[in-house]
Amino acid sequence: MSLKDKAALTGVGETAYVKGTPKTGPELQFEASLKAIADAGLTPRDIDGIIPIGITGNTAEEFIMNFGIDDLRLSAIIPHGGASGVASLQTAAAAIATGVCKHVLIAFGRNVTSGARAGQRIHTMPQFHLVTEFEYPLGAISPAQLYAPMARRHMELYGTTSLQFGEVAVTCRQHALLNDNAVMKKPMTIEDHQNSRMITDPFRLMDCSLENDGGVAFVVSAAERAPDMKQHPVYLSGVAVGHPDSPSSITQRPDMTRIGIAKAAAxxxxxxxxxxxDIDVAEIYDCFTYIVICQLEDMGFCAKGEGGAFIEGGRLRLGGELPVNTHGGLLSQGHLWGLNHVVELVRQLRGEAGRAQVKNATTGLVTGYGDQGDGSIAIMRRG
Amino acid sequence: MDTTKPAKPVPHPTPLSAPYWDGARQGKLMLQRCAACGKTRHYPQMLCSACYSTQVKWIEASQRGTIHSWTITHHAFHPAFADELPYTLVTVDLEEGVRALGRYNSTQLLKLGLPVRLRFENDAHGTPGLIVEPEV
Incomplete structure (x- = not known):
């Protein structure tokens, strides 16, 4: 049995993405969830499966209590960091295809600007325990420092340049300027990128994604119900998850330039x-600029080592051959663990992406990346 | 020790990793080798992924290798490292076929494949950390 076209994305919701809010993570997650459920034309009691993303929001039990859900049939935790949102689509589709659930809610919310930064948060997470024991005491603190050697090796082996990283950053910023719900509102040039301070070589400040607050959610429903629901249906045609080799230690990874999505994409x-x-638009997880280039290679859009050249010439910009991160991405719209990428793809395929709309977008993909290289990918089509 | 400085993170050895840290305190880089099939592995893990044996013989590494990759950190992600900036973290391919992460202690330009030696040095808390220097 294949999961192809068994499920549809029927509702999406986002809070304002901001730096600083009195609202808590759980509050933001509920707010986005209610929006997504209303967008689907459902009531909260219609939800019979819940996949809360990360640990900064509510448990499934809180959803049951607050939504008055009578009979929740599935709750799951998907432990892939930034790959979790897209990976959870596979879980939701499997539950739907087997008749366990009809409407699965996937939701994320966090307030990080008032708490610890990412660099110190990861060392409380079990999947980072090897880094915490063997590398943290040496000064390897933040994800930026764990991923930078992947980028550096790619540069040394293949001649990939910081200017090419800059093209990814500038592309995301240009797209964010078309999005009213983006944290970053000022234009960025390649010179701005090159002049931004070095964080951990080769990553400059503008190679790094944002830290901000917000909530985001979507509803996945049984495909046969989608045509009768409120929105134009967007079907989940393909979905997969992949772990990299040596998933808990990049240091020990046989090929540092190959991540989990290389296994999932095919x-x-x-x-x-x-x-x-066939891909009209791609929303690609962009915690760091290099990670976009790496995923394009690992998905097979170009060969390993050719990603730097591939993204040149405005190929990823609106109007280019493969528009990427049409909402601004984690780099310039906001860091919502990539669930904002899922929302954007659904909007593109509904034709509701406003000034960033890719004309006649009928097929698109969205990726996730997290926890040192876990990968997820979903391909969707307009019904 | 200056008590006004923020404390650095310290490792919390487990029964699985204790021999590594015991060796490190004596200046030795210890690696797990499967007592059943001979496969060397690092960082410490429970099972041999080749034969699933839990039996381990710890070996002393040569502490020589070559540069696999690196990052030069300019931002204080943790206040305890602020006065060491910039510092360089290097990934080293060890002769034993596994890798180690260490702090690079040289002005010599890094490149892939650069031959290096590794040694342990204690930080202010007495935590042994790997120092990596080019072969002379």
Whole structure:
């Protein structure tokens, strides 16, 4: 049995994405959830499966209590960091395809600007225990420092440049300027990128994603119900998850330039029955600029080592051959663990992406990346 | 020790990793080798992924290798490291076929494959950390 077209994205919701709010993570997660459920034309009691993303929001039990859900049939925790949102689509589709659930809610919310920064948060997480024991005492504190050697090796092996990283950053910023719900509102040039301070070589400040507060959610429903629901249906045609080799230590990874999505992408494309040329728009997880380039290679849009050249010439910009992160991404819209990428893809395929709309977008993909290289990918099509 | 300085993170050894830290305090880089099939592994883990044996013989590494990659950190992600900036973290391919992370202690330009030696040095808290220097 394949999950192809068994599920549809039927509702999406976002709070304002901001730096600083009195609202808590759980509050932001509920706010976004209610918006997504209303967008789907459902009531909270219609939800029979819940996948809360991360640990900064509510438990499934809180959803049951607050939403008055009578019979929740599925709750799951998907432990892939920034890959969790897209990975949870696979879980939701599996639950729907097997008749366990009809409407699964996937939701995230956090307030990070008032708490600890990412660099220190990860050392409380079990999947980082090797880093915490063997690398943290040496001064390897933040994800930026864990991923920088991946980028550095790619640069040394293949000649990838900081200017090419800059093209990713500038592309995301240009797209964020078209989005009213983006944290970053000022234009960025390649010179701005090159002049931004070095954080951990080769990553400059403008190679790094934002830390901000917000909530985001979406509803996944049984495909056969979608045509009768409120919004134009967007079907989940292909979905897959992959772990990199040596998933808990990048230091020990045989090929530092190859991440989990390299294993997942071929499965997702095969399930969807589409090719790379069919992809009209791609929302690619962008915790750091280099990670976009790496994923384009690992998904097979170009060969390993050719990603730097591939993204040149405005290929990723609106109007280019492969528009990427049309909402501004984690780099310039906001860091919501990539669930904002899922929302944006749904809007693109509904034709509701406003000034960032890719004309006639009918097929698109969204990726997730997290926890040192876990990868997830979903391919969706307009019904 | 200056008590006004923020404390650095310290490792919390487990029964699985204790021999590594015991060795490190004596200046030795210790690696797990499967007592059943001979496969060397690092960081410490419970099972040999080749034969699933839990039996381990700890070996002393040569503490020589080559540069695999690096990052030069300019931002104080943790206040305890602020006065060491910039510092360089290097990933080293050890002769034993596994890798180690260490702090680079040289002005010599880094490049892939640069031959290096590793030694342990205690930080202010007495935590042994790997120092990496080019072969002379």
């Amino acid at each position: 499965r997702a494309f095969a399930m969807a029955g589409v090719t790379h040329a």
